[in-house]
Amino acid sequence: MKILAFETSCDDTSVSIVQGGRKVLSSCTASQISEHTLYGGVVPEIASRRHCESIKKVCEETFKKAYIDLKDIDAVAATYTPGLIGSLLVGLNFAKGICLSKNLPLVPVHHLRGHVASLYISNEGLSPPFLCMIVSGGHTHIVDVRDYTEMAVIAKTRDDAAGETFDKIAKHLGLPYPGGIYIDKIASKGNPYAYKNIPRPEIENNKYDFSFSGIKTFVINIINDAKNKGQKINTEDMAASVRFAVIDYMVSKFIMAAKKLRYQKLAICGGVSANILFRDTMNKECEKLGFKFFMPKLEFCGDNAAMIGSQGYYEYIEGNTSSLDINAFASKDIAITIEEHPVFHDSLPAISWERPQK
Numbered sequence: 581m582k583i584l585a586f587e588t589s590c591d592d593t594s595v596s597i598v599q600g601g602r603k604v605l606s607s608c609t610a611s612q613i614s615e616h617t618l619y620g621g622v623v624p625e626i627a628s629r630r631h632c633e634s635i636k637k638v639c640e641e642t643f644k645k646a647y648i649d650l651k652d653i654d655a656v657a658a659t660y661t662p663g664l665i666g667s668l669l670v671g672l673n674f675a676k677g678i679c680l681s682k683n684l685p686l687v688p689v690h691h692l693r694g695h696v697a698s699l700y701i702s703n704e705g706l707s708p709p710f711l712c713m714i715v716s717g718g719h720t721h722i723v724d725v726r727d728y729t730e731m732a733v734i735a736k737t738r739d740d741a742a743g744e745t746f747d748k749i750a751k752h753l754g755l756p757y758p759g760g761i762y763i764d765k766i767a768s769k770g771n772p773y774a775y776k777n778i779p780r781p782e783i784e785n786n787k788y789d790f791s792f793s794g795i796k797t798f799v800i801n802i803i804n805d806a807k808n809k810g811q812k813i814n815t816e817d818m819a820a821s822v823r824f825a826v827i828d829y830m831v832s833k834f835i836m837a838a839k840k841l842r843y844q845k846l847a848i849c850g851g852v853s854a855n856i857l858f859r860d861t862m863n864k865e866c867e868k869l870g871f872k873f874f875m876p877k878l879e880f881c882g883d884n885a886a887m888i889g890s891q892g893y894y895e896y897i898e899g900n901t902s903s904l905d906i907n908a909f910a911s912k913d914i915a916i917t918i919e920e921h922p923v924f925h926d927s928l929p930a931i932s933w934e935r936p937q938k
C-alpha cells in the first residue's frame with residue numbers, strides 16, 4: 581500500500597511517498613529557514629505563503645523521485661494538528677484536493693504521532709509497545725506507545741518545550757535561528773561544567789513532568805547581567821552548560837519513568853532527538869541498564885512528510901480515515917480518546933494513566 585503524505589505544520593513544505601508504513605520511496609522538503617532566520621523565528625504569514633508557493637513543485641518532485649504515478653497511490657495522509665493553522669491548512673487542503681479528484685481516502689495525522697513513526701522508518705525491528713520521549717520545538721512529552729495508534733501521555737512540560745528553550749537562549753547568545761542546532765554545534769567546544777547552577781526544576785504532583793521556563797530565565801539573566809556589566813560571556817561554555825543541564829534533566833526523568841513503568845524499550849524522537857549529547861547519553865544509559873534504545877535517523881528527526889506517511893499507514897489500517905470536511909487544529913493532545921480523534925472509534929480501550937506493575 582502506497583501513501584502520499586504532506587507535512588506543513590510549521591516552516592517545512594514536505595511531501596513523501598511511503599510504502600507499507602516502513603519503506604520511504606521518496607521524500608522531498610522545501611525549507612524556509614533562510615527566510616525566517618532574518619526575523620529570528622518563524623513568521624506565520626510568511627510560512628503559509630511559502631507553503632502555497634512550493635507545495636505543488638515539491639509534490640511533483642516527490643513523484644519524480646519515486647518513479648511512480650498518482651494512479652499508484654492508495655491513500656493520502658496529511659498533518660492536521662498541532663501547528664500553525666495557516667501552514668497546516670495548506671498541506672491539508674492540497675491533500676483534500678487530490679482525494680477529491682482521484683477518489684482517494686484521506687488520513688489525518690497528528691504531528692507528534694508522526695514523530696513517533698519516524699522511529700519505524702529508521703528502525704526496521706521496532707514495534708510497540710515502547711516508552712518514547714518526543715522532544716521538539718513546541719513539545720516535550722513522555723509517551724507510552726502501547727500500539728501504533730494507541731498512546732498515553734505519561735508526562736509533559738508544564739511551560740516551555742526543550743527545543744524552544746534552546747532556541748530562546750541561543751537568540752540571547754546571538755546565535756542564528758533555529759538555535760538548538762547551533763547550541764549543539766558549539767557546545768562540543770565548551771566546558772559543560774562552566775555554569776554549574778542551572779536549575780533542574782521538580783514538579784510537585786507529577787515528578788516525571790518537566791519545566792523549562794526557570795532554566796531559560798536563569799540563563800538569560802546571566803547573559804543580560806554580563807552585558808550590563810560590560811562583561812563577555814563565553815558562548816561555547818554557556819552552550820555546553822545549557823546543553824548538559826537540559827539533556828541531563830530530560831534523560832534522568834525519562835529513565836526514572838521507564839523504571840517506574842517497567843519499560844525496557846526506550847526511544848526518542850522530534851527535532852531535539854538530533855542532539856548529539858541526547859543521543860549519546862541515552863545510548864550509554866540504556867546500555868548500562870540493559871535497555872533497548874531506538875532513535876530516528878538524523879534525516880527523520882526534524883519535520884518531514886515520510887513520518888506522516890508512516891503513521892498514516894497505521895492510522896489507515898485502524899480505519900482512521902476522515903471525510904473531506906475535517907478542519908486543521910492549532911493544538912490537540914496526542915493521546916487518543918474517542919471524543920478527540922476525528923473519527924469516532926468504538927473499539928478503543930480506555931486509557932489508564934500508568935502501566936500496571938508486573
Ligand code: KG4
Pocket residue numbers: 590715716717718719742743744746747758759760761764850851852853854855856881882883
Ligand atoms: O520537530 P521539529 O523539527 O519541529 C517541531 O515540531 O517543533 O523540532 C524543531 C526543534 C527546534 O527547536 C530546534 O532548535 C531543535 O528542534 N533542534 C535541536 C537540534 N536540532 C534541532 N535542538 C538541539 N540540538 C539539535 N541538534
Ligand code: ZN
Pocket residue numbers: 691695716717850851882883
Ligand atoms: Zn515536529
